[in-house]
Amino acid sequence: MSDAAVTTLSEQECWDLLAGEEFGRLATSAAGSVAITPVNYCVRDQKIYFRSAEGSKLVSLVVASSVAFEIDQVRGRDAWSVIGQGEARIVDSMSEQDELSASLHLHPWVDTVKEIFVEVTLDEVSGRRFRLAR
């Protein structure tokens, strides 16, 4: 069959889609075991930010390995996805935390007591738009 049903997105299109969504999935790997965690996120200066509880399993995972990030949308037969791979770090400077708190509209899925910011730098992003086969 023709592969015309798939369109490769440009890097700019990928970042536009990343900036327009607020819900994605983060994949981590530690000790040979892979995990996926859904996160509420936002984008600033081509970096992904999300919040997680201090000392959480997720926080321990993101600093242990490379990470991958994914967003997608399926509407009927039309779908797109954007994936990226990179590294994560804990935002540990107080001034940077305060600045992020003030400037980012970033809410965790659930209110908890003590949350920290995690910054994900994606070394590469790629995306595809599909016309689903039925």
Place this chain on the structure above:
Amino acid sequence: MSDAAVTTLSEQECWDLLAGEEFGRLATSAAGSVAITPVNYCVRDQKIYFRSAEGSKLVSLVVASSVAFEIDQVRGRDAWSVIGQGEARIVDSMSEQDELSASLHLHPWVDTVKEIFVEVTLDEVSGRRFRLAR
């Protein structure tokens, strides 16, 4: 804040949700690098099946490591997610492939020439239902 906004799903609820969806994300890890790939899938006997091109990068990744699988849904302030971890294998017996082709309504996102089945066995599944904080 109260954590009443999160409900833990039972294993049966997780499998019911997995059986009811057809679009998920698979995470793989190889050589220290994590990746996420969206897949069209179906469930039979608590196993996840999807198709991928023979010799594809995805096929090489799933056999190299443990995998994780995720589905989710966000509708306004209500969201749920189901995640699982396990192993993948290529379905290599011809009789099993034919039987899967005949019995599963499993279509790849895009029609391609030669596709094989991948079976994912999840050792554990867990799920949560959220009332998103705003």
